[in-house]
Amino acid sequence: MADEIKLTHPEIEIEFIKSSGGVFEVIKDGVVLFSKKREGRFPDHREIIKQLSSGI
Structure with missing residues (x-):
């Protein structure tokens, strides 16, 4: 994905921060673009790129 x-x-x-408990988040400028815990799944790289491209 990176x-x-x-x-x-x-x-x-891109910065990878090691964590525990299955946490996977994509954060830009302090805003959570994707949270595996919230969504219950891993993101598709295309949805992350779309969010980054739209300025979210």
């Missing part, structure tokens, strides 16, 4: 995001948005810095 590679796909970098191809589409090379200006974005």
